[in-house]
Amino acid sequence: MLMWLCCVSVTMRLACCRVGGASFSRFILAAVLLLHRCHIASSLQQRSEGALTVVKNTEDGDEEATVDDVGDLEVVQPSEQWQTLKPGQAVPAGSHVRLNMQTGEREVRLGEEQLKYWTQKHRCGCQLNTSSFNMEKEDAGTSFSPDELKRAMRKIKEDTSKDTNHQDSVASKYRPLEELKRDMAQLDMLVETDVQIMRRLLDQFNSSNTTTEQRLSILLELEYLVHQVDNAQTLCSMGGLQFILEGLNSSDIRLQESSAFVLGSALASNPAVQVRAVESGALQTLLTTLANVQSFGVKKKVLFAVGSLLRHFPYAQRHFLSHGGLQILSELFRADGSGILRTRIVTMLYDMISEKELMPQALDPVQDPSHEERLRQYSEVSLQGELLEKGWCSLVPQLLQSTEHDYREKALLALLVMASVCLDQYRLDSSLLDSLLVLRLQYQEMAQSEMFLGEENSYFTEIVELIDALQVKMK
Known part of the structure; x- marks a missing residue:
């Protein structure tokens, strides 16, 4: 002005100085x-x-634009790069504005908070709502109304609030790290090794306050543990074998059965425990129990323990024969009417005869330093002579009268391995000859039925082969 x-x-x-003529026109x-x-x-x-106008933001979400009195603002949308600011253009609050000393022009770019939001939302492909901003990437000079800027800033605050609420929600679903560490430390204190468990069980078993039901539960847990070779040996070193043998002498039938079950599981395929058992007098205890007990369940478990003790242990087999083991088994065989105990006894005899015959081929003198000693011990086991003397050549064929295919198979296998000492009696046993003829016809028909159904090398075919092999030996 x-x-x-x-x-x-x-x-x-x-005008006062000069008036008139051409001079006045030029004037x-x-x-x-x-x-x-x-x-x-x-x-x-x-x-x-009024060239630079800033669009201000208030805390409650309302934005006001301080502008010239003429028309809508031309608001520059800053980016992460510096861009020239023309005269009369407005910039959002929080933007960085500088004066370029080389060109003399003002330049603008996003502020720190805006740049962080731009990088996380816009650059990752999660662009701001185009309905709120109404902009295209290639057009950075589009005009925005105050209402549009207001909605954009409100969206930034809402997204920030949502992220914070989501983090709090996720954190509430998990327990603090320190609390987890304390719980894990407590769990480590409660973990027991098998050795500690067996020690605790033996202490409870030997306590005078322990009831019979508790002792039965303890024996069940021990039976599970002693299937591992190391655990069975550790149990013996703790004195557990003595407790088990005392259970065999108990007046409670349930304790006798459970104790025999634990002993048989500990002896199975465990030479160290077999030696400790023989040294502890387990063989005599088992034979005495087998001869005197009346319970069928106890007899089954004791037979299991005796078989585990004798298997691949010629020293125990020799003591078994010298202590009248075959005589006890023969009496048990005659008294059994179900065939279950007979099958277990015949299977035990078959295993003892077979391993003695196959031992020379099974032992390797190079890898087994005790080869000669084992052969010597097996030579002292006169099992086949005892079988002939105790009448087993006529006892085993009685198992063929059973209706169970498995029982007949076990009997045929035992008759084959006993043929070297029982062949003469086989030939004189007319009932045996008749049984073999009837069984062959029966199983031959079953085998043909299986072959008709497309099954080759069936179970019944194997039984027919066993009968044929025995008949060949008897001719």
Whole structure:
């Protein structure tokens, strides 16, 4: 305004000085040009004073734009790169504005918070809602109304609030790390090794306050543990074998049966425990129990323990024969009417005869330093002579009268391995000859039925082969 007044004053002074003719025309033209330049200068000064406008944000989400009195603002949408700011353009609050000293132009880019939001949302492909911003990537100079900027800033706050709430929700679903560490430390204290468990069980078993039901439960747990070779040996070193043998002498039938079961599981395929058992007098205890007990269940478990003790242990087999083991088994065989005990006894005899015959081929003198000693011990086991003497050549064929295919198979296998000492009696036993003829016809028919159904090398075919092999030996 001051410049405009100055120009008017100068013009009036010139008009007073010169009037008339051509000079007056030239004067008028010069005055008009001077007034026009003054008006342009005044407009530029006013425009420069209001060139940079900042769109401010308030805490409650309302945004106000401080603008010139003319029209909508042309708001520059900053990016992560510096861009030139033209005169009269507005920038969002929080943007960085600088003066480029080389070009003299003002430049703008996103502020720190805006740049963080831009990087996480816009660059990762999660662009801001186009309905709120109404912008395209390639057009950074589009005009925005205050309402659009208001909605954009509100969305940034909402997204930040959602992220915070999500983190709190996830954290509430999990226990603190320190609490987990304390719980894990407590669990480590409660873990027991097998050795500790067996020690605790033996202490409870030997306690005078322990009931019979508790002892039965303890024996059941021990039976599970002694299937491992190391556990069975550890149990013996703890004195557990003595407790088990005392259970065999108990007056309670349930304790006798459970104790025999534990002993048989500990002896199975465990030479170290077999030796300790023989040294502890387990063989005599088992034979005495077998001869005197009346319970069928106890007899089954004791036979299991005796078989585990004798298997691949010629020293125990020799003591078994010298202590009248075959005589006890023969009495048990005759008394059994179900065939279950007979099958167990015949299977035990078959195993003892077979391993003695196959031992020379099974032992390797190079890898087994005790080869000669084992052969010597097996040579002292006169099992086949005892079988002939105790009448087993006529006892085993009685098992063929059973209706169970498995029982008949076990009997045929035992008759084959006993043929070397019982062959003469086989030939004189007419009932045996008749049984073999009837069984062959029966199993031959079953085998043909299986072959008709497409089954080759069937179970019944194997039984027919056993009968044929025995008949060949008897001719």
